[in-house]
Amino acid sequence: MTSPSNGNGFDAAGIDEQTWTELEKQLEATIPVYDRVNRLMTLGTDRGMRRHVAKLIEPGMNVLEVGCGPGSFAETLRGTELSCLDPSAEMLKVCKKRVDAAREIHSESQVKYIEAIAENIPIEDNTFDRVVCLFSFRDFKDKKKGLQEIYRVLKPGGMLVICDAGKANWLHGIFGRLWMATYVQIVARIVTRDPKHPWKWLAKTYTHYGTHKFYKQIMKEVGYNPAKVRLLLPLGMASRFIAVKPE
Numbered sequence: 125m126t127s128p129s130n131g132n133g134f135d136a137a138g139i140d141e142q143t144w145t146e147l148e149k150q151l152e153a154t155i156p157v158y159d160r161v162n163r164l165m166t167l168g169t170d171r172g173m174r175r176h177v178a179k180l181i182e183p184g185m186n187v188l189e190v191g192c193g194p195g196s197f198a199e200t201l202r203g204t205e206l207s208c209l210d211p212s213a214e215m216l217k218v219c220k221k222r223v224d225a226a227r228e229i230h231s232e233s234q235v236k237y238i239e240a241i242a243e244n245i246p247i248e249d250n251t252f253d254r255v256v257c258l259f260s261f262r263d264f265k266d267k268k269k270g271l272q273e274i275y276r277v278l279k280p281g282g283m284l285v286i287c288d289a290g291k292a293n294w295l296h297g298i299f300g301r302l303w304m305a306t307y308v309q310i311v312a313r314i315v316t317r318d319p320k321h322p323w324k325w326l327a328k329t330y331t332h333y334g335t336h337k338f339y340k341q342i343m344k345e346v347g348y349n350p351a352k353v354r355l356l357l358p359l360g361m362a363s364r365f366i367a368v369k370p371e
């Protein structure tokens with residue numbers, strides 16, 4: 125595995141502390157227009173991706189969303205016990221407002237909000253039926269440590285679902301980088317009216333993100349079995365990993 129210092133603070137396995145702190149600042153700056161830019165840059169397919177993840181969750185399950193951000197996925201999830209984890213107090217504040225409002229309408233149980241990183245989850249072993257990461261895995265400081273912690277808090281037979289920008293292989297990654305460097309940047313610039321908008325950092329994390337094979341291998345080393353991945357749409361820019369903690 126390469127060292128995080130090989131790519132200006134980023135590499136496929138992780139992000140160094142200083143770079144990650146700056147990345148968090150940039151992610152927080154996206155909050156006011158997060159959903160709008162996401163929708164435009166995925167050509168409206170983000171909703172379908174969220175629905176796809178939600179279909180893998182059954183009613184009554186105990187679910188943890190890691191990297192919940194402003195609550196874009198969590199507010200849509202019905203019929204589950206839910207915990208939302210994010211290292212950013214700012215993100216959690218917005219998430220709580222949105223998710224509590226949605227759950228109140230549906231008379232659903234209260235959500236647990238946890239300010240923490242994936243690499244150190246303050247929850248006891250074998251707690252969750254599902255752990256989901258939507259567009260957050262790419263931002264983990266230490267991907268293997270995060271996968272180990274998620275494995276620890278999953279119940280035996282529990283499943284991790286990751287949905288993120290996809291890199292099926294290096295060739296596909298070149299198309300992804302072109303997409304991030306052109307269309308995404310234009311959209312973000314138009315919406316934010318800021319030439320230094322925070323989506324420049326999305327392009328950086330994608331550039332250093334690993335391939336499907338790379339993360340599948342780490343998942344297997346951690347103990348997940350099976351660990352499967354596929355692009356969500358043919359030639360699409362998003363992928364979905366499913367990794368199960370054996371019984």
Ligand SMILES: C[S@@+](CC[C@H](N)C(=O)[O-])C[C@H]1O[C@@H](n2cnc3c(N)ncnc32)[C@H](O)[C@@H]1O
Nearest residue numbers: 191192193196197212241242258260263264265
């Ligand atoms: C792009 S947002 C994703 C928001 C949301 N999950 C969604 O469905 O759109 C990425 C989130 O990951 C969080 N994050 C960054 N590093 C993390 C880490 N090491 N552990 C957990 N979450 C992290 C960020 O604070 C941010 O809120």
